[in-house]
Amino acid sequence: MAKSPSRTPVWKSITITLTDDIAQGRYDTGTKLPAEAQLAERFGVNRHTVRRALADMAQQGLVHARRGAGVFVAAKPTDYPVGKRIRFHQNIRRAGRAPSKKVLRLEVLAADGREADALDLEPGAPVVVYEGLSYADDHPVALARTVFPADRLPGIMEALEAHESITAALKACGVEDYTRRETRITAKLATATQALHLRTSEGAPILRTTGISDDLQGVPIEFGRTWFAGDRVTLTVGDD
Amino acid sequence: MAKSPSRTPVWKSITITLTDDIAQGRYDTGTKLPAEAQLAERFGVNRHTVRRALADMAQQGLVHARRGAGVFVAAKPTDYPVGKRIRFHQNIRRAGRAPSKKVLRLEVLAADGREADALDLEPGAPVVVYEGLSYADDHPVALARTVFPADRLPGIMEALEAHESITAALKACGVEDYTRRETRITAKLATATQALHLRTSEGAPILRTTGISDDLQGVPIEFGRTWFAGDRVTLTVGDD
DNA sequence: ATGTAGTATTTGTCTAGTTGTATAGGACAT
DNA sequence: ATGTCCTATACAACTAGACAAATACTACAT
Structure with a gap:
């Protein structure tokens, strides 16, 4: 047998x-x-x-x-460019689809060791933790957890709530432009809650990116992780 | 008792x-x-x-x-000759059994890299993808996936649907004769769907042949793979 | 040409039957 | 004690067939 x-x-x-x-x-x-x-x-x-x-x-x-x-x-798996300038709404719109986002969590906490290190802060300094879902044509594409330095970006919390995109929220806080310093990509298996949000199944393959963004002066303003449903998203690197 | x-x-x-x-x-x-x-x-x-x-x-x-x-x-074992001239219906009839075939899939698609390479086409050129089951006495013997160059064989799709054998279909498209340029044989394990078609079990040994056929002028007209249930088919090479 | 009726095709839903797998336990031989 | 043989139950995965509902297509009358 x-x-x-x-x-x-x-x-x-x-x-x-x-x-x-x-x-x-x-x-x-x-x-x-x-x-x-x-x-x-x-x-x-x-x-x-x-x-x-x-x-x-x-x-x-x-x-x-x-x-x-x-x-x-209905839709080809979404091509999602990863490079120096990552702008979710622009990316999705360029693919001819309608971007939107949903805030899952928004609060001020004390930075833990890794967050403080990435954002060049004192450990325990206040950071705004944002967790949200990004949609393309009402289909969840990415689950993001992003940390902003609260003192460096006054009013970021209200801006994130008010504006439709993160880029717009940052601009409202005086950040005209920003670029990715580095992005790391690994493959994971979806946890139950991730699967629920991304409308896939627990244990399904997941792409996880970890990255830090700087403003034009080179000061870090954002540290975050993003999870993509592996069977619905293709990350593309290179042309930017 | x-x-x-x-x-x-x-x-x-x-x-x-x-x-x-x-x-x-x-x-x-x-x-x-x-x-x-x-x-x-x-x-x-x-x-x-x-x-x-x-x-x-x-x-x-x-x-x-x-x-x-x-x-x-289960069905009885079948001998299947492999050589320069591979004609399923002839082979089966010679063994005193009744050949037939069933079309599983028949579509025009864009050639991928390997298909284009094998058929000497530009990548993306239209190819007719045929997938079918070959029977001997109503028992499945072979599962075939064959790719034909659409531009080189006008009307091949209709011919494959209409004619009982591939040889006949090719003749209707003006190919009087054709020969195997090369055949490669390896052993694989049956996937779930292959097992279903060949009436064997997933993970059972499978014989896979990969081959390219040319017309009399040496122009490739067919590139395909065929899977045989390993415990029910014996490939024979030599006399032809 | 145009609308209409009829037919064929295709997805949605339901019921029933069959094999595959997992779990649990009793009887019995070595 | 341990493993083999057999029973019992339950559920999951898949097949099979039938019919309903929505759509697409075709022929025909006007």
């Missing part, structure tokens, strides 16, 4: 294959996928199993089904 | 009985056995005891179970 029968459900492997087909551009945005019955033939499974896979993809916002018409590709 | 302590386990006697039933032709190859629950009732044992017997028979390659569908009597 073979040792491991079906460790991964069949429907999941179908999800992976179809998601890859879309990511590779074999099915473009807006085009119709083959009918469920045809996909069932192609994969050698019952139609219901294909439906299970498509339902999973629909929940992630990758496809959208219309009864009687077909299943259509 | 009084209270004599049976030296042979119950499950083994079930194996013997069922194996004999198959050998006697009471269950033909490809047909479904009664459900495990019914067999359990017939033998007056628990379902798990029947499963133990069926697992033993499955390991011997006598039967094959499909979750949700049933347990089926």
Whole structure:
């Protein structure tokens, strides 16, 4: 007897294959996928199993089904440029999609060791902790936890609440421009809460970026981590 | 049977009985056995005891179970010649069996790098992707994924749909003859979907051939991979 | 050309049946 | 004591078939 029968459900492997087909551009945005019955033939499974896979993809916002018409590709995995100038709203808009954000947490705390180190502060200095979700076309793309030096950016808390983008909030605090000093990227597995926010499953692959941004004088003004749903986002590095 | 302590386990006697039933032709190859629950009732044992017997028979390659569908009597081994002239229908017919094929997928897509390289095309040029199952006496023998250059073979898509064999379809597109430039053979483990198509189990050994065919002028007209159920197919090389 | 009716196609939903897996426990031989 | 054989129960994963509902397509009358 073979040792491991079906460790991964069949429907999941179908999800992976179809998601890859879309990511590779074999099915473009807006085009119709083959009918469920045809996909069932192609994969050698019952139609219901294909439906299970498509339902999973629909929940992630990758496809959208219309009864009687077909299943259509809703969105290609988002290309997200990582470089010196990271501006979420600009990036998403450039991809022809509607950016928005939701504040999950906003409070003033004392900086811990690593935060103080990254932001060049005394340990225990007040920092504004922002946690939020970023959306593209109402689909969650990124979960971010960002720390700002409170004393260096008076009014940042109110600005973050009022303005739609972080760039706009920083500008309201007198930061005309800012650039990324460095960005580190690693792969993680989604925790339960991360999965909930990013509308993926616990244990799904996650891209985590860690970065520090400076203002034009080279003074650090932001230290944060961002988590991306790995199967829906492609980080691109290089051209900037 | 009084209270004599049976030296042979119950499950083994079930194996013997069922194996004999198959050998006697009471269950033909490809047909479904009664459900495990019914067999359990017939033998007056628990379902798990029947499963133990069926697992033993499955390991011997006598039967094959499909979750949700049933347990089926496995097909007999097939010899499959590999050489310069590979013609599935001819090969199968020569073995005294009835060939047929089923189209699983037929789409026009953009060629990826390897496909373009193999077919001597520009990357992104249109290719017809064909995926199909080949049968001998209604038993799946091979799972094929073949890529044809769309521009070089006008009408190939309709021809593949209409004609019973690939050779016939190519002839309809003006390809009188074609030969294998090279064939590579490796062993793989069956993925879930491959196993479903070939009626074997995930993780079972699979023979994979990769090949390119040229027309009489030496122009590549086909690049494809074919998967065979390793325990049911013997590839033969040499005489041609 | 245009609207309409009919047909075929496609997704949504439901019910039922089958195998795969996990857990728990009793009987029995070595 | 330990492992094998068998029973019992429950649930997950998948198949199978049928029908409803929404849409797309085609032929036809005007």
